[in-house]
Amino acid sequence: MVMRLAVRLLAGLMVTSAAMAAPLKLITFPIPPLVRISDHQAPSGYALNVIHRMFELAGDDYELDFQPEKRAIRSATEAPNTCVFPIDRSQEREASLSWIGPVSISRHGFYSHPDRPLTIRTLADARPYTISSHLGSGLGEYLQSLDFRMHLASKNHLGLLMLNAGRVDLWISDTRSAPILAERLNLRLNAPELVFFTTLRSLGCNRQTSPERLQALENALLAMYSSGELQAILDLEP
């Protein structure tokens, strides 16, 4: 209770000139359960909830837009007052955006076809195989830079379809998203052969965004962590 009160007080203090500025344009993309987007319902998902609460605490405002992940990243890189979430923060991307996060910790796994299981004990074991991921995936780009045999589909679920059709040996996906996508596509999916990498999913904003505005959002997010408000949302898998 005391902590909640502290957060509210902090929120009050954080209402700054940001409230007077034009809303930031936030671009996101479907990545359930972090962000769910459908034609019939308002967008939802726990990463969206985190973002919404963070803006609320900071006394700032945003407008939501939707684009495929790769295009969303490019838009935020090029357009002022534009941000993208929840994307993998990585050293390769560090200089192109200003970052606030993490809004989610993602574990990523190698998935094999249920009828063609593979033994993957370390990342090196995956090197002989063809692997699907999707455009905009920080991890897909990372493995590509390490000369893994990557196929980057335009959307995450297409990577799963490639696995199902036998066009690749492995699919990499956020372990929270993978079973949801498989269920939606009515496809069988085993547990990942190996959960091999962790990324900090964050909000990445155009580099020209006001540092004071970003600092207020960052402070709000840290306050959410300190208060325990985010603990349930970001409950980590072991």
Add this chain to the structure above:
Amino acid sequence: MKFSPVSFALLATLPLVGLAEPADDAIEHWLSEEFQPSSLSRDQQRAELNWFAQAAAPYRGMTIRVVSERIDTHAYEANVLARAFTDITGIQVIHEVTGEDDLVKKIQAQMDTGLNIYDAYINDTDFIGTHYRRGKTLALTDYMSGAGADVTLPSLDLDDFIGLAFGTAPDGKLYQLPSQQFANLYWYRHDWFSRPDLQQQFEDRYGYALGVPQNWAAYEDIADFFSHQVREIDGQRVWGHMDYGRTDPSLGWRISDAWLSLAGAGDPGLPNGLPVDDWGIRVEGCHPVGASVVRGGAMDSPAAIYAVETYIEWLQRFAPPAAYDMTFTTSGEWVAQGQVAQQVFWYTAFLPALTGPNSRVQNDQGEPLWRVAPSPRGAYWVPGMKSGYQDAGGWTLLRNTPPDRLAAAWLYAQFTVSKTVSLRKLLLGLTPIRASDIHSKTFGDRALALGGLVEFYRSNARNIWTPTGTNVPDYAALSGIWWQQVGRAVRGEVSVADAMSNMASLVDAELAQLAHKSDRRCAPRLNSPEPRATWLARPGAPKPAMDTDVAPQTLSYEEAIKQW
């Protein structure tokens, strides 16, 4: 070399309670197939691995997650040692390998959020000032004698580690146990430098012998010679200098690791310079008091500006155009292509690329065409100052890790640095951590192939090439300022003087913020600003502008490495 027969006698007497046969099989398999050579006898290795199998029994079936930066040594740990550890102990290890800045962001996130993201980190000891101050990091000294006593390897032999001081805080406690170390050394093509025709051409043009440069003036002449005079060797374009300039986090540590310190921006005194260190931060007692000249620091001093101006000028004048868009990783491997004559500071972590099958810098017998030597120094450098940078990646445990996960991670950490595996790891990754390995006959036998690395690590030089020190109170928060400001200067958006002034102001502002955090030990206490001229007139750093046009000096390789 320190050998501890008592520890192994103790290991041999431990009852093998509950040690399953698969563990025995795994131990024999890994001893035969991988962990040779070793500074231990086979029986001693077996005893050590048996101890791991026993100590890990309560944690069998657990999966732990650790992370380290992307160099060959850690790839070996992730792909081979993690697998061996799982076979022997039943604890599954996910050992992630990622960019250094990515690792920095992850450990920062765990400290900021309190989430158990990883169970252990191999984090550069550049963070020692952070770990000591924030109180989020487990003091290994306390853990080994307290809650972690039962999972601490009796034959760990801490005295055998060469870099223990780097992971030890001002309170005398060890916070980071080195898993790998590599140095930043001058690198050059010994075969080209030894050619009589090139020696003659160089002497005719510059009036002194082509050799290992002792100062930046000589380095610049040699860079000019190969980039602009020689231009081609054996039909291939060659370059007298190599560096990297992409606006990327690794640009920051290129400058903070070495450029300022070797320019001579700080004060004499090891490991980092006192009272002004190699970042240009002034410290009083254990309290950082400022980075800008007006607060007694040297980050925007004439020496620091000279360092970064030289870095940019050489990048533009002498390096291959592609270097502009390169990073730590891409440039480090580039010298193996055989087009570079010298590099002012080269990270020896990339040695495996030079000795590998695709290297163009070794002869038909596999002997190196290159050598490493002490880096040349800038005009402000004086004896008694650190002579270069050394990276020490140390096992680091955060206090918010659940106890059972902590114990399992500590077991894995010790496994990767145990004497059973460390010599084999050294021969593959070339990043030494143990005196017993460095002084082994096996490592010595590779001296010729390693172009000076063995000599470096067998000398006292390994103590004078030092990591970032304890003056830096929050490495994650401050390191981003370096690459962002230097990047602007590289791109020509601001002058170097303005970039360094901005950088010093931003660092001061960050120090001011840290000063208000009540949970920090040795928190910053900013000096009040005084006129710049006042500080520059006082003895030591920040030093006033001086004439940087000094006489060039070179030495033969044999003479140059006598400094080690």
